[in-house]
Amino acid sequence: xxxxxxxxxxxxxxxxxxxxxxxxxxxxxxxxxxxxxxxxxxxxxxxxxxxxxxxxxxxxxxxxxxxxxxxxxxxxxxxxxxxxxxxxxxxxxxxxxxxxxxxxxxxxxxxxx
Amino acid sequence: xxxxxxxxxxxxxxxxxxxxxxxxxxxxxxxxxxxxxxxxxxxxxxxxxxxxxxxxxxxxxxxxxxxxxxxxxxxxxxxxxxxxxxxxxxxxxxxxxxxxxxxxxxxxxxxxxxx
Numbered sequence: 312x313x314x315x316x317x318x319x320x321x322x323x324x325x326x327x328x329x330x331x332x333x334x335x336x337x338x339x340x341x342x343x344x345x346x347x348x349x350x351x352x353x354x355x356x357x358x359x360x361x362x363x364x365x366x367x368x369x370x371x372x373x374x375x376x377x378x379x380x381x382x383x384x385x386x387x388x389x390x391x392x393x394x395x396x397x398x399x400x401x402x403x404x405x406x407x408x409x410x411x412x413x414x415x416x417x418x419x420x421x422x423x424x
Numbered sequence: 425x426x427x428x429x430x431x432x433x434x435x436x437x438x439x440x441x442x443x444x445x446x447x448x449x450x451x452x453x454x455x456x457x458x459x460x461x462x463x464x465x466x467x468x469x470x471x472x473x474x475x476x477x478x479x480x481x482x483x484x485x486x487x488x489x490x491x492x493x494x495x496x497x498x499x500x501x502x503x504x505x506x507x508x509x510x511x512x513x514x515x516x517x518x519x520x521x522x523x524x525x526x527x528x529x530x531x532x533x534x535x536x537x538x539x
Contacts, residue, residue, distance in 0.1 A: 353529045412472050416466050417464070
């Protein structure tokens, strides 16, 4: 089975802090994604990557950046955390073409105070 | 951009009842996926549909790719307490003008099952 591991289940950070959310997948998938999930808004794509060192903006990239230095690892960075970035963050990976199903991690619930 | 309308937003049902939820769009999709998310977990793929008109089952779950390619439904028969969770539809359309080829998610249907 594909395993997508997010390093933290819960994080509490202060406004203005730099925050790193880490995600690792063990199935050699080319594509990796970061979503945020908010009640009533569903899943919204922040950034995705289809190869090492490649990144593409999703629907809501503002306030975020990403890093993919190795194929198995995709990091989401909040340069200066704000309270409106309090959310559940989900990492996902997929192989092959764009119609390949996503495999999700268990999420990181980030609270910014 | 393309949007998916998923309904209902929530359902409260008795154990043993059948459940039906659907997703519609004004745009055409090439792929429909249905995911389930249990509390504290990430979404897990239930059923994938790749062809218009396709009807696919996975145990008590049945999903169909609408013939117009603009909708999909998911049915759960004889619900049980472990069916509780949020069900998401997701579609992928070739004409999506945003992040090329990426999935668009519905807002989810929250299912509660009373024993």
